[in-house]
Amino acid sequence: MTLEQSSQAAGPGTVFTKGFQRATSSPWMLLLPVIALYALVLVYPLAWLLGKSFVTETGYGLANYAQVFDTSVFASVVYRSFVIAIEVTVLCVLIGYPLAYVIHHSPPRVRVIMTAAVVSPVLVGALIRSFAWIAILENRGIINSSLVASGIIEAPIPLVYNRVGLMIGMVNVMLPFCVLPMVAGMRSIDPCLISAANSLGASPLRGFIRVFLPLSIQGVSAGALLTFLLSLGFYITPALLGGRKDSMIAQIIQVQVMNLGEFSIAAAMGWLLMVVTILLLLAYGRFFNLGTLFGSQPK
Known part of the structure; x- marks a missing residue:
């Protein structure tokens, strides 16, 4: 009996099973659909954007990057973006660490x-939350109306379309991304170490400072880095809640594309932002475990 006759005798189900077993014998064969999808929706657009960043009026070159670095406005926006991202990160860490500590020690x-309460705001779009903060913080919003009605203030306080509203909105959006890596880092701490410190005479506060806090630094650093990177390239909340003096990198890129039609310069700005992100990730991976950025427990 020939091979074709044996395959027909075995039936289509057997042929499919053998073909599946042959494919699963090589794990890379199973990854081909995922690799193709990533190449189509991620690698190709990024490669096209990179090529676009080198397109100039006379051909190809580094003129777009040179123009970006020669523009004083871009330098001030980059500086402001870093300052705002750092401020948001610090506030998220200060607010998120006690919250993560309580979540970790809760039944x-x-x-x-509590974890669902932290994650649930992520399910609501940042656009909707930004509009909600406008309604809360504006001159006739809940806060100002309550303060004026109670006689604490005589006139509304400007809480929106400035740095105050920007910080409130961005901290609200970024806080879950800071808390979750912290919780993951705390869950990896062996509770026997805390018990051992207490049994050796350390007070709860001393045990926290000398044992728990140093061991939780990796989770804190992961949450801080993730918050900083997301804040650096954030667009919606700064555009809605911030003022003219609070423009960030993403807003400048949007202006270059939509208002000025300078797509090549915008592509150069986008790639510079991506390079900064990659360098920060590599620097973090030099000292810590990158897996903690995505919620895995550090080893």
Whole structure:
């Protein structure tokens, strides 16, 4: 009996099973659809954008990058973006660490509820939350109306379309991305170490400072880095809640594309932002585990 006759005798189900077993014998064969999808929706657009950043009026070159670095406005915007991202990161760490500590030490059911409460705002779009903050912080919003009605202030306080509103909105959006890596880092800490410190005479505060806090630094650094990177390239909340003096990199890129039609310069700005992001990730990976950025427990 020939091979073709044996295949027909075995039936289509057997042929499919053998073909599947042959494909699964090589794990890379199973990854081909995923690799093709990433190449189509991620690698190709980034490569096209990179090529576009070198297109000039006379051909190809580094003129777009030179123009970006020669523009004083771009330098001031980059500086402002870094300052705002650092401020948001510091506030998220200061607010998020006690919250992550409480979540970590809560009973399992309470921990699930609190984690869901932290994550649930992510399910609501940043655009909707930004408009909600405008309604809350504006002159006739809940805060100013309550303060004026109670006699604490005589006139509304400007809380929106300035740095105050920008910080409130961005901290609200970025806080979950800071808390979750912290919780993951705290869960990797062996509770026996804390018990050992207490048994050796350390007070709860001393045990926290000398044992728990140093061991949780990796989770804190992961949450801080993730918050900083997301804040650096954020667009919606700064555009809606910030003022003219609070423009960030993403807003300048939007102006270059939509208002000025300088797509090549915008592509150069976008790639410079991506290079900064990659360098920060590599610097973080030099000292810490990159897996903690995505919620995995550090080893």
